[in-house]
Every structure is written in structure tokens, then in C-alpha cells.
Amino acid sequence: MILVNYIASFFLIALGFYCMAVKKNLIKICIGMGIADYGANLLIVSVGFNPGGTAPIFTMSELTQASFFVDPVPQALTLTSIVIGACTTAMTLSLVIRLKEKYGTLQADQVRRLRG
């Protein structure tokens, strides 16, 4: 079952790279960056998964003698990754706003000063 998670995360990363390489619209490039980011997050969370494990929280009403935790460290790392992804997206979008103001277009191949 965890195989689906891994394959889906690599599929998302490849889709994000495709989006960044092929699309000319700057907003779509931002979306591609986001998709690759979420694929990486899914990969990190899936590495810490353990079949049958519960969330690493000491809640006594739900834990029994037989229950065990999944790995808490990748989840904490994913938290870091999500925040950095949000900051990167904000910076990229503000750059896109400036480009649109200066050149009046969102197409990456039309944003140029030199011709020829």
C-alpha cells in the first residue's frame, strides 16, 4: 500500500518538473514548483510510515499495550519543508507581479529587453 504513496510522490515531482520546463506562463511555472514541492513532502512523510502504527501522540484513551508509533522525525521535517515552500511561493508570486507590471505580459518568452 505504501508503494502507491512512493510512486505518486515521484509522479508528482516529475509532473512539476514537466510543468516548469514546458509551460511558458509564469503562474503555471509557480504551480509546477508547488506540485514538485508537494511531491517531495509526500515522499518524506511516506518514508516515516509504519504499517499499523498510530500518530505519535500520547493520548491515553486511544493507545493500548499493542499500539506503536510511526516515525515522528520525518513529520517534523515535513513541517519545515512546507513553511519553506510557502515562503518560496510568496517570493515567486511577488516577482511575477513585478514582471507583469514592468512588461505587461505573463508569458516567459515575451519578457525580454534585447531582440534578435
Add this chain to the structure above:
Amino acid sequence: MNSKSSKNLILIISLIAILACGVSAAIKMANSAPTYDGTGTDVVGLYDDPSTYDNSGADGVASVMVNENNDKTAADNVVYSVVFNYRGYDTLGESFILIGAIAGTMAILRRDKRRGSRKIVYYRKPADNSKASGAVGMEAVGDNDLSTNQYKRKPVIVRCSVSFLMPLAIVYGWYIVIHGAMSPGGGFQGGVLAAGTVLLVYLAYGLTGVRKAFNPSLLHVTETLSEMTYVFVGLLGIFGAMNFCFNFVLSGSEETAMIMNDAVGYHVMAGICCLLIIMLEALGTDEVLPDNGSDNITEKRKAVAQ
């Protein structure tokens, strides 16, 4: 073969290579053992008596963290104690990344001083029945002679639903922040949820409403203050002859991570609010521009400036 089709070929080959490597790695990872095998850990015993942990059979850092968690940090949520106690220094740097993003966005979106600040024109319903000059049936006014209830308002359904949803959004965001110690969540997620109120206000009342409701400079100052609170609570562990971000209270269920979590929650909320306000100001959507037959917003602004 021209250059475009060879470029496409290289792209397709590299994407297929990434996917093939990914799938083979996925199959290999799915068949390997999990990174942390917690089956041998008696979590109920650890909860009843936190000091009974035994690190001799620990097979990695996650095992040590789960074993020592209740004794050393007194936080129920292990992810939370990893973020705020074991890796508190890392979380400090993560908050500085947020400050850096806000500073970068401010630097990118700042107005050119020589051109002067852009005067934003709002439109309102004319007081008398005289012919309006700007948009159809509307009269253009400046920012200064604008009183409440005069700028163009959004539909009443949007305003009413936003007035209903805004307290819920704030309470839900701070519920996630404060319950980070015992349920999934914490400062980062809840702070972002609470910062969504800026967008709600923007949806219902436009940029003018955002300007009236929020004070970005105050938000920026208190954001820095909350970050200083985080550093201060982290340093208290050093004053208590322990490590940075160590829980220096260590009696029963008191945890220092709670204060650090609330500080990070406020920090993230204020930071994302600042970020959103800066971007909305840069978009300047309440502006009315003269209709000179051009679709380009930059040329219209140049026409206004001249």
C-alpha cells in the same frame, strides 16, 4: 532535426529517466524495513511512569526521542516536542526564513521613491445625480476624501457570509495553535489558518477594507517581538544549566514548548498577514483607471501619471 524537436526529445528522455529512477527507488523503499520500528516500545508504560525509559536497545534517533519524550519535555505530542524541544534551534531558523521572505517581498514590491506614491482612485455612488466621469454610474474620488460606506461595496451575500465566517476562521486557527500540544497541528499551521482572515476581509470589503482593518507596521513589530519571546524562552533553558530550548520546568506536565508554540503561532499569523497585505497593495485592485482603449495596466498608469 531542428532545435525545438531535439529539445523536446531531451525533455522527454530526462522526464522518463526521473520517473524510472523514482519507480525503481519506490519499489526498493517499499520492500525495505521501516525507518523506525516502534513495536517493542511500551507506550502505555511510558505514559504512566515517564522515567522508566530504556535507551539501550534504541535503533535510531526516533526511538530515543519517543522513549525520552515524556520524561524530558512533558509534551504529549512527539512531533511537537521534536519541533520545539529537540530541534528548537532549527525551528528558530525556520522562523527567520519567514522573516526573510517578508523582507524579500517588501524589497521586490516596493514603490519607486522618485515616482512618488501611487494615488489610488476609488469609485463611489455620486452624491447628487450629476454625470459621473469614471466608471459607469460611479464617481471617482481620492483616498483622502473617502468616508466609510462610500467606496464601491461587494455584494451583500459575500459581506454577510464573510462576517459570519471571520470569527470562525480566527477561532479555528487559534484552536489549532493552542491544541498543538495534544493533537496534530501547532503554531505554523494554525497561524496560516488565522492569517486567512486578511483574504476574507479582502473578499468582502476590498483593499479599502483591508487598509482600514489591519495595521501592517504594528503587525511587523509584534511579529519580531514574538520571535524574541521564542528566543528568550529557549535561552531560559541555558540559564537553568541545560540545553537551548530544553524544558527547564520539568515537574509534572508543565511544558515550555507551549509558550514557544504560541509565539511561533503569532509570528506566523502576523508574518503571513504582512505578506498578503503587501501583495494586495501591489495589486491595487480598487484603482479606477481611465479607459484609453488599452488593455495594458502599465500604460494606463503611465497615462494617469502624466
